[in-house]
Amino acid sequence: MRLSASDLACRRGGRDVFAGVSFSVASGEGMAIRGRNGAGKSSLLRMVVGLVRIAGGRLALEGGDPELTVGEQAHYLGHQDALKPSLSVGENLRFWSAFFDAASADVAEPLAAVGLDALIDLPAAYLSAGQRRRLSIARLLAVKRPIWLLDEPTSTLDAVAQARLGEIMRAHLASGGLILAATHSVLGLDGARELQLDQASLLQAEGQVQA
Amino acid sequence: MSPLAAILVRDMRIAIRVGGGALMGVLFFLVVVTLVPLALGPDLALLKRIGPAILWLAALLASLLALDRLFAADHDDGSLDLILTGRAPLEIVVAVKGVAHWLTTGLPLIIAAPFIGLFLNLDARAAAALVLTLLVGTPALTFIGLIGAAIAVTLRRGGLLLAVLVLPLTVPVLIFGVAAANAAVAGPVPFGTPFTVLCALTLASLVVGPFAAAAALRQEME
Numbered sequence: 553m554r555l556s557a558s559d560l561a562c563r564r565g566g567r568d569v570f571a572g573v574s575f576s577v578a579s580g581e582g583m584a585i586r587g588r589n590g591a592g593k594s595s596l597l598r599m600v601v602g603l604v605r606i607a608g609g610r611l612a613l614e615g616g617d618p619e620l621t622v623g624e625q626a627h628y629l630g631h632q633d634a635l636k637p638s639l640s641v642g643e644n645l646r647f648w649s650a651f652f653d654a655a656s657a658d659v660a661e662p663l664a665a666v667g668l669d670a671l672i673d674l675p676a677a678y679l680s681a682g683q684r685r686r687l688s689i690a691r692l693l694a695v696k697r698p699i700w701l702l703d704e705p706t707s708t709l710d711a712v713a714q715a716r717l718g719e720i721m722r723a724h725l726a727s728g729g730l731i732l733a734a735t736h737s738v739l740g741l742d743g744a745r746e747l748q749l750d751q752a753s754l755l756q757a758e759g760q761v762q763a
Numbered sequence: 764m765s766p767l768a769a770i771l772v773r774d775m776r777i778a779i780r781v782g783g784g785a786l787m788g789v790l791f792f793l794v795v796v797t798l799v800p801l802a803l804g805p806d807l808a809l810l811k812r813i814g815p816a817i818l819w820l821a822a823l824l825a826s827l828l829a830l831d832r833l834f835a836a837d838h839d840d841g842s843l844d845l846i847l848t849g850r851a852p853l854e855i856v857v858a859v860k861g862v863a864h865w866l867t868t869g870l871p872l873i874i875a876a877p878f879i880g881l882f883l884n885l886d887a888r889a890a891a892a893l894v895l896t897l898l899v900g901t902p903a904l905t906f907i908g909l910i911g912a913a914i915a916v917t918l919r920r921g922g923l924l925l926a927v928l929v930l931p932l933t934v935p936v937l938i939f940g941v942a943a944a945n946a947a948v949a950g951p952v953p954f955g956t957p958f959t960v961l962c963a964l965t966l967a968s969l970v971v972g973p974f975a976a977a978a979a980l981r982q983e984m985e
Contacts, residue, residue: 598844601844601847601848602847602848603844603847603984604985605985620850623847623848624848624849624850626848627848628844628845628848630841630844631841632839632840632841632844633840633841634840634841634842634844634845635840636773636777636840636842638776638777638780638781639773639776639777639780643773643776646769647769647772647773648845650764650765650766650768650769651766651769651770651845651846651849651851652766652849652850653765653766653850657764
């Protein structure tokens with residue numbers, strides 16, 4: 553599976569955010585998207601999901617399911633955690649796992665992987681920001697999708713949880729998935745590539761960079 | 764559980780829990796209808812004559828009450844983004860959300876209507892006709908309201924805009940709903956004539972509502 557973009561351009565609110573962005577990520581590869589605030593990191597991820605219209609260029613997925621869009625084969629972890637405060641931790645995760653038609657309805661295992669298994673019956677309203685983020689990450693584990701699009705995945709996570717997320721991402725890459733992550737901090741992926749979004753143009757650092 | 768059943772169960776759960784809109788609709792309905800005899804005085808003949816119209820108006824306002832958060836809540840917490848990456852068509856998801864909303868706010872109104880109708884001197888025959896017209900007509904109110912809720916999704920004060928947008932569109936439903944309820948009691952038109960038009964309005968809104976609302980949501984996501 554290979555996700556490639558050539559000459560992508562983004563226009564939001566009548567302003568050109570970026571243009572001429574090209575990248576190519578294959579199964580087992582991670583790519584960190586970097587750039588100053590407002591460079592279009594989130595917009596690029598939302599464009600890949602299909603939530604922002606592609607103003608120019610081309611986005612293609614080889615080796616995926618031709619019946620489905622890229623967004624339908626991807627997990628999007630945005631700034632918001634998509635949790636309902638009145639539902640419990642388990643109910644929130646069971647809902648997304650059923651909505652995305654997960655093969656298994658078991659939520660205990662993904663919750664244990666992010667260290668929330670003890671809180672399964674607690675309403676999500678009582679979770680801290682970091683716990684909410686971990687519950688969102690559990691969604692990526694409960695439903696198998698090959699492409700992960702992560703927007704600032706490590707924000708609000710403590711050092712232990714960041715390390716755990718690193719392990720989860722490495723396991724996903726090892727099982728043939730691919731990851732695009734917009735971040736300012738260290739991702740913890742060895743040999744991840746970097747895409748630098750700056751000055752609304754491309755300054756693409758090809759090759760192996762320690763991300 | 765299938766994706767659509769999951770949406771239905773989740774929305775109904777949220778509606779009946781703390782902060783949900785299910786009970787608010789019935790309470791609002793009760794308060795509005797209670798105010799009418801207090802304002803008009805104890806003229807039983809007058810109350811009986813205008814009873815179905817008052818109950819229909821109150822049901823219309825009550826069913827719009829909780830509608831403004833229907834998509835806005837999912838938009839604000841990012842759920843709508845994820846729903847759009849699901850494999851279920853957005854039109855069907857929107858329709859299922861409408862059904863969940865009707866089951867938690869419309870259906871309780873219909874169950875409460877004959878009892879609240881006692882305030883307005885409604886006899887058994889009028890109450891039965893009223894329940895039947897509300898049962899057929901309130902889904903139309905919800906599904907027309909879906910369009911307004913989808914258009915107002917990104918607005919802070921969406922509730923007011925929703926009422927302004929949706930109330931004019933519900934006029935035909937109101938006219939034929941009240942006409943059918945009145946016809947059953949007083950005539951001279953047979954009950955079937957306005958009731959059939961009401962059924963047609965509901966069927967049309969069940970089809971048009973989800974498509975229009977889904978189109979509005981897609982536009983808003985840009």
